[in-house]
Amino acid sequence: MMESKIPVGIIGATGAVGQRFISLLANHPWFEITDLLASERSAGRRYGDVVKWILDDPLPAQVADLAVRRADDGEADARVLFSALPAAEARTLEPLFASKGHFIFSNASAWRMEEDVPLVITEVNPNHLDMISHQQARRGWDGFIVCNANCTTTHLVGALHPLHLAFGVEKVFVATLQAASGAGYPGIPSMDLIDNVVPHSYGEEQKVETEPRKIMGAYKDGRFQFADILITAHCHRVPVLDGHTEAVSVALRQSATREDIIDAFQSYRQLPQELNLPSAPDPAVVVLEGMHRPQPRLDRMAGKGMATVVGRIRPCNLLDWRFSLLGHNTIRGAAGGSILNAELMAYWGKLAT
């Protein structure tokens, strides 16, 4: 579709999410990696020599040969930049790049809840991208920041949104069993995850309880209005490499049978699927039968890691329905979520430089 590929860069390229961006972008039909930005310590060196590659997909040879440049001066050749920065660095560096005209698709949490920053799951709230013009006007930027959601939020909303569209979601109870890769590398010490599980920080729970309300909320005239959904989360880290499992109970505003629920999941086709964007999973939601699925090792790669997998749909004794969901936390839940957002913008012609 694209005549020539759009050059893109990755900020925070050596970390776990940075590596995932590289893996997903290496053979992308629309984007081409031209810039790898990292700490000053790596700057000037060949990427293949500085990265400790931790993915089982091999490091793409052409990327290995790129020279790393320092991230902290806000300079990059590519106008489109994917950010895999830690929150603290994203807080200062992303605005610096945006002020210099760069289009930032960020996986960091730093700006997600800002009142003029779109927090977008491509299937759910592409209309929130209209905020960009307000963001630019308000801040005097030529560039912009668009965030994707927290990994746990992403798949939770991936399963809730079909139900919200069909029946209205009113209350949500969610307990998570999150993979180690969600904490990056080195992340969780192995001594904490051998013969053990670790309760997550309250900060993670707070993200899961608030981000979905922004994402499933309304956008109008430069303002976001949060959805009226009550969420309570219990988050845990478990000895799993990739793939967050979430146990969910929901109260719906309209009554629904089990068949209605399944139908809502299976008929869920949104803009990314309709436009057949390169990274769009189709179906976006995979429904499994069987009381022992989903399982992270078996199901996390559904839709090449971009789908949300749902199973164990059964009545809840307290709310209306309960089910389990699973999704890949560093593909759809991180790098892939940002890339799909960028694909939509590219499709709309808004990434031309």
Place this chain on the structure above:
Amino acid sequence: MMESKIPVGIIGATGAVGQRFISLLANHPWFEITDLLASERSAGRRYGDVVKWILDDPLPAQVADLAVRRADDGEADARVLFSALPAAEARTLEPLFASKGHFIFSNASAWRMEEDVPLVITEVNPNHLDMISHQQARRGWDGFIVCNANCTTTHLVGALHPLHLAFGVEKVFVATLQAASGAGYPGIPSMDLIDNVVPHSYGEEQKVETEPRKIMGAYKDGRFQFADILITAHCHRVPVLDGHTEAVSVALRQSATREDIIDAFQSYRQLPQELNLPSAPDPAVVVLEGMHRPQPRLDRMAGKGMATVVGRIRPCNLLDWRFSLLGHNTIRGAAGGSILNAELMAYWGKLAT
């Protein structure tokens, strides 16, 4: 306290729970292991030669030398028998032994919900043991069957009962992260728990939703009345050896502050603690500070594996309060629970032969 030790036997002595019974009873001040009953295949052989010992406590030497006898003929020298049988075998063998006059303290699920069988957590409903005389009369037995609860139920009720006494528990949402040892040995294949978690069967969830209502319910004149508590459970198996973690939200009938909640846990002292029974944990509920506790590896041995550990007490967005709990599933949640029940009966002089 006892003048001479009460001889006891273990039915299903070679399995994972059977081994735990042996480990806990080997140096018991009141009980002495005299009978080890197992399948016909092991009968007549030295226990140390037939068991594949899987505990990190070594097999006690004097027990290793005992000869195993077959369980299926309902014969044993000891009147008091602890049952570690699988449910299907417990269904037929436990009544056989009871009909021959044996006192059965069973960890099996087979008879737990029977209308004349006490399902007892020693701290919670020792009065339910009064059902024994009705059971004996109705069935024409000299012996009896007393059950302890499912491992997940045991610790859930261990934490709920203090709150129920103080404020009344109305609704419970629980999500579990259960240890592999709960499935016995060989149990869960390693291929299912390397880089993976497995949703539990619906049967487990149903036990967790119903057993607490019997245990925290009333007993009067030969009838159990279930407590009016609504419970919904999401159960998972995780790569942990021992120790079930449970994430709980509760609605209470009376309002309570965080300090009230903590005080209810910390002031919880029941009959086993008051009588200072040999296996009674004191405190019965251990309250931890810190958002990352409890953790199975660090906390499962609280109270020598007999206590329930509680932490992360914080408000719930949907119900009133949420917290995490943890308990050892094969000590208090299985063998130890039965033994504490037997200790109370022994204290009352009801195990004399």
Place this chain on the structure above:
Amino acid sequence: MMESKIPVGIIGATGAVGQRFISLLANHPWFEITDLLASERSAGRRYGDVVKWILDDPLPAQVADLAVRRADDGEADARVLFSALPAAEARTLEPLFASKGHFIFSNASAWRMEEDVPLVITEVNPNHLDMISHQQARRGWDGFIVCNANCTTTHLVGALHPLHLAFGVEKVFVATLQAASGAGYPGIPSMDLIDNVVPHSYGEEQKVETEPRKIMGAYKDGRFQFADILITAHCHRVPVLDGHTEAVSVALRQSATREDIIDAFQSYRQLPQELNLPSAPDPAVVVLEGMHRPQPRLDRMAGKGMATVVGRIRPCNLLDWRFSLLGHNTIRGAAGGSILNAELMAYWGKLAT
């Protein structure tokens, strides 16, 4: 290359290795799965309904719909059969099928060391396949049995053979860290591999010490002559899903520098690579730099799981050189090894029916 695909069947189709055969054969350019044979219990039922699929590659839809047939009557439509049977069943069933004219490519250990059965790693000893005519004559079969090696042997020989060709291998010390999947499903209980490693049985060590001597030995006029190589093995099972790691020290008959060793590995191109067989890895041996590689999670899929990965080449204080090797145990080490043998036979036109 093939005008029409050769129909093939899988005996023992529901087990772990059977599933791997299906996964590797589902889209094979030369072979087409027509027969799935399993125990009587599964016979007559749809494969998708009886299998507990444990691979992360999804069960291919067209295979799921095949009806399973019983294996124990020695009947199958396909002449070419891949055997994933346990050793005890292979001992009786494989000759039954061979006697009925079937060509058996077996992953079982039952017939590997038989004096008229070729034990073949396609790169190493394709000439051993000449034994087939002797086997058929001697046993009066129209069919035949060809075995692939034990998973640990396969990759050990995969690394030793280049050195043996170049310098002559005289002595081998090998210590293994083997994956759980090597024991099939359910296989190793999870309680044995959480926070634990388990020494392997001596039988495994004996296979690793003897099979390589047959495979790297000579074949002449209907007789195998074992290679004069002394091997000692220490085998362990570790908490890894797929991928055997082996630490090797070797004494060579001719002296070699580190560069010579690396060159021997990297220049190793054999018949499967020259003929470009569909499943042949190219290169057959992947050499990694870095003292921390190979690692199972990162490297087991080299060559789509068909290559042997070598690293950590350094002098040995006792013998000449030491290194680490790694290979996928259920792909190249099991199903893939058999398939590559069959591909060579198909290329030679010896599987025509």
Place this chain on the structure above:
Amino acid sequence: MMESKIPVGIIGATGAVGQRFISLLANHPWFEITDLLASERSAGRRYGDVVKWILDDPLPAQVADLAVRRADDGEADARVLFSALPAAEARTLEPLFASKGHFIFSNASAWRMEEDVPLVITEVNPNHLDMISHQQARRGWDGFIVCNANCTTTHLVGALHPLHLAFGVEKVFVATLQAASGAGYPGIPSMDLIDNVVPHSYGEEQKVETEPRKIMGAYKDGRFQFADILITAHCHRVPVLDGHTEAVSVALRQSATREDIIDAFQSYRQLPQELNLPSAPDPAVVVLEGMHRPQPRLDRMAGKGMATVVGRIRPCNLLDWRFSLLGHNTIRGAAGGSILNAELMAYWGKLAT
């Protein structure tokens, strides 16, 4: 035996080994913890408030209340100090303390191979402690540094020394499967040890190949003479919390039967056992039967974690005998090894102040 307890301090008290020192010393009959030294960041604060306690033994209450003092000024009240410092810090701080008169029992690797520093396993080479006077004279110290060995070395020598005494050890091949705790906390990232094993650094292998030669070597007149033993090591990190497994082949100078080998292990009683030192395991070497033992989870606590466990004794095809050994790496292999050295010195009256 002691009239009053000897005050001791721990340098590096907040780390993994520091915690183990505390756990082992908390109720020690001869020693009393008076000083906890750590980085400046923790100085002045209550130990219980700064430590992230990672052991399953609870943090002793009386230790939790001690105030931490800074380690970098070389000041401490206790004359006897156990060092759990990282190597780089030990390199500078341990001499500083020794020069101020402190008796340093160090677990760090920094000074182990120094020509005037005793590297002592209490059972093996207590005579090396005679070097202390030379060390003091040469360096002008009132204090001294005594090292215990690397965790892997400690148990390797624990098993080799009985054989060396009885038959003379000539050559050793060892492959290790080492626990995560050996790398301290945070140590190995969980992403490296989920579904994975990691080859160890060559530095570890070099320690295992050289330290035993010093320890089992001779001491005479202020000089160590290394034992004439050739060792080659392959080291790996595996997903195990505590307990190093080592697969060993040995060539002996005198021939020995399997019974001779077992007898050498079982009759091995040295000074710590004869003097009945408080932390001395008795037996020092535990011999297990069964081809699947030792296993870390089941056997690491033998002798309260102070013994070396041996099993799988069988002939080697290359050398004479092979066997597996296992030992607790942070008890005997680290803190416990230092403590036992200090106990011997205390017994000899050399720690009086």
